[in-house]
Amino acid sequence: MLLRRAHNLIFVSRLVFVFLCAWCINRYNAVAGWPLWTMMTLCQLSVFAQMRLADLATAWLRDDTHETLVSTMPYWEHCPKWVESMFRTWYSASQIYTTVTIIIAGPGMDLYFVMILPYQLYSVLMTFVRKGVISSRTCHVTYFWSLWQSWICGFMLRSPRFFIQTQFLQILIYCTRVYGLNKYVLWIGLCIPVQLSLFHTWPTRSGQELLDYPTMSTMILMWLVLGIGLKFFTSTPLFDSRHARYVEARPKRLILRSREKVSSTLYHLRFDFPWFFRWQGYSSGLQPGQHVKLLCKNASQGLKLWNGHGNLEMSVEHLSRSYTPINSSKEPTVDFIVKYYPSDSSAGFADGGRASKLLCEELKEGDEVWLSGPHGGKVYRGNGNFLVDGRVIKADSICALAGGSGITPVLSLLRQCREECRASYKNPAAQQDLVKEFSVIHAMRSDDERLSPMWYTPITELGLAPRCTVTSLATKEDPALKRQTSTPREGMLARYGKLSTSVVEEIFPAPSENVVVVICGPKGFVDEACLPLLREMNYTNVITMW
Numbered sequence: 145m146l147l148r149r150a151h152n153l154i155f156v157s158r159l160v161f162v163f164l165c166a167w168c169i170n171r172y173n174a175v176a177g178w179p180l181w182t183m184m185t186l187c188q189l190s191v192f193a194q195m196r197l198a199d200l201a202t203a204w205l206r207d208d209t210h211e212t213l214v215s216t217m218p219y220w221e222h223c224p225k226w227v228e229s230m231f232r233t234w235y236s237a238s239q240i241y242t243t244v245t246i247i248i249a250g251p252g253m254d255l256y257f258v259m260i261l262p263y264q265l266y267s268v269l270m271t272f273v274r275k276g277v278i279s280s281r282t283c284h285v286t287y288f289w290s291l292w293q294s295w296i297c298g299f300m301l302r303s304p305r306f307f308i309q310t311q312f313l314q315i316l317i318y319c320t321r322v323y324g325l326n327k328y329v330l331w332i333g334l335c336i337p338v339q340l341s342l343f344h345t346w347p348t349r350s351g352q353e354l355l356d357y358p359t360m361s362t363m364i365l366m367w368l369v370l371g372i373g374l375k376f377f378t379s380t381p382l383f384d385s386r387h388a389r390y391v392e393a394r395p396k397r398l399i400l401r402s403r404e405k406v407s408s409t410l411y412h413l414r415f416d417f418p419w420f421f422r423w424q425g426y427s428s429g430l431q432p433g434q435h436v437k438l439l440c441k442n443a444s445q446g447l448k449l450w451n452g453h454g455n456l457e458m459s460v461e462h463l464s465r466s467y468t469p470i471n472s473s474k475e476p477t478v479d480f481i482v483k484y485y486p487s488d489s490s491a492g493f494a495d496g497g498r499a500s501k502l503l504c505e506e507l508k509e510g511d512e513v514w515l516s517g518p519h520g521g522k523v524y525r526g527n528g529n530f531l532v533d534g535r536v537i538k539a540d541s542i543c544a545l546a547g548g549s550g551i552t553p554v555l556s557l558l559r560q561c562r563e564e565c566r567a568s569y570k571n572p573a574a575q576q577d578l579v580k581e582f583s584v585i586h587a588m589r590s591d592d593e594r595l596s597p598m599w600y601t602p603i604t605e606l607g608l609a610p611r612c613t614v615t616s617l618a619t620k621e622d623p624a625l626k627r628q629t630s631t632p633r634e635g636m637l638a639r640y641g642k643l644s645t646s647v648v649e650e651i652f653p654a655p656s657e658n659v660v661v662v663i664c665g666p667k668g669f670v671d672e673a674c675l676p677l678l679r680e681m682n683y684t685n686v687i688t689m690w
């Protein structure tokens with residue numbers, strides 16, 4: 145929310161600034177020569193200042209770098225996907241249109257003024273949506289129409305030939321940006337031909353120069369030159385991996401791609417987005433530890449008793465259950481590890497778990513479930529930074545205590561750390577910030593619930609930081625399990641026994657300012673087993689992820 149406001153303010157300030165620049169040179173009737181060049185150069189610099197300030201605001205407020213203003217706008221329930229996609233495309237295209245206008249439009253104040261209004265209007269409309277005065281549908285329709293005004297005015301205020309030529313320029317810029325070309329390269333590529341065209345007809349300038357000057361081909365040439373320079377002489381990536389976030393507060397569809405049993409009680413379920421969103425490169429956008437709510441058909445609807453107890457969910461058609469995706473925020477699928485609760489009369493659960501039975505037994509490949517989210521705070525802010533009791537703690541070592549299916553946030557955190565390691569491949573400075581050690585204690589009833597090592601360090605992640613050691617702690621004694629068994633892969637241990645200070649002491653690094661402990665699992669495990677034990681051992685940076 146804060147980040148969205150900051151970005152909006154920066155965006156509008158840029159328009160106000162260019163409007164004032166244009167007003168100044170019109171006021172003193174100096175629309176040629178050096179005054180004109182100064183005005184246009186200042187406008188172009190304001191584009192880069194805005195991008196830099198927006199980047200700084202993102203880093204400062206420590207939000208997701210891949211969440212854009214457009215991708216996080218809320219939509220109404222059951223909004224058709226083509227409508228949502230049309231709005232998003234239109235908003236992104238309008239942002240591009242505004243920037244192109246600032247770079248090429250010159251001293252005309254009219255368009256700048258017209259453009260300030262829709263962006264301000266959006267902030268006001270969103271406030272009304274939050275206060276329940278208007279619906280998000282009204283907000284989008286009004287904003288959509290207000291953006292149209294600036295296109296219509298653009299068409300009326302310039303010659304049709306100029307307007308059409310700039311549309312081609314914008315389509316090319318839009319497609320290149322959607323493909324992910326670095327935004328600084330993109331806009332420097334446009335500024336240079338505009339500067340050259342200014343000198344071409346010095347000291348006067350009309351929109352005609354852009355038509356006469358080979359702007360488009362010079363821009364493509366500049367992209368190539370800058371791209372080669374960036375690729376071979378700097379560590380800055382030429383393409384950003386930008387992903388629109390799929391998960392939203394309103395329920396959206398997921399389609400089951402595959403289901404696999406990964407231990408005696410755990411199943412791995414992989415879901416796809418509908419093809420339209422898959423094709424557009426969406427990702428879940430969930431940060432480690434955040435979870436979603438899956439809506440499943442209620443098998444206990446109309447039944448007074450469930451597992452021998454009164455059924456509190458007797459009258460609801462769909463159950464809402466929380467699950468934590470295990471993949472990193474940028475992956476194109478949503479993966480869950482779900483604990484299976486079968487019908488088991490001998491254990492006192494004649495009916496079993498409603499959602500888990502549906503997900504692990506009944507759902508077929510190609511079937512749909514609905515999800516909403518994200519829920520839960522963003523406790524991990526990237527590069528080892530955690531938010532602990534309102535303070536940002538930089539961790540070199542992460543220790544995780546997970547009970548049963550509580551291993552899921554741990555896996556997503558581990559994958560996010562590895563993703564950061566992969567991203568820092570060409571940047572030695574960023575490598576210093578990476579988390580170095582990741583120690584996991586996974587407590588479970590019996591050893592056959594243990595996940596195989598490939599869940600922690602798949603072949604594709606071998607050699608990437610952080611180094612991960614996992615100890616599976618089975619509480620049920622198993623004669624087949626030796627006192628301590630080391631699996632062939634380094635860093636995996638299986639043992640049985642209760643969670644105790646001596647076990648934790650042996651596995652986790654000693655408490656210190658840069659050691660963060662995350663705990664996830666059922667309430668009893670967290671409140672009764674983990675928290676008192678960690679307090680006793682003087683671990684101060686403790687985060688409960690569920």
Ligand SMILES: Cc1cc2nc3c(=O)[nH]c(=O)nc-3n(C[C@H](O)[C@H](O)[C@H](O)COP(=O)(O)OP(=O)(O)OC[C@H]3O[C@@H](n4cnc5c(N)ncnc54)[C@H](O)[C@@H]3O)c2cc1C
Nearest residue numbers: 466467468482483485486488493496497498499500549552
């Ligand atoms: C923030 C959050 C994140 C979560 N993330 C995950 C996750 O990633 N993966 C995951 O698997 N779960 C996760 N859970 C738990 C999940 O939301 C459900 O509570 C769980 O799947 C059980 O739901 P159900 O409808 O199947 O059980 P219900 O029908 O609601 O049954 C209630 C309870 O009965 C007990 N029960 C039923 N059958 C048996 C049996 N045969 N043996 C023993 N006990 C039984 C279980 O304790 C079960 O929770 C999360 C919970 C929270 C709060």
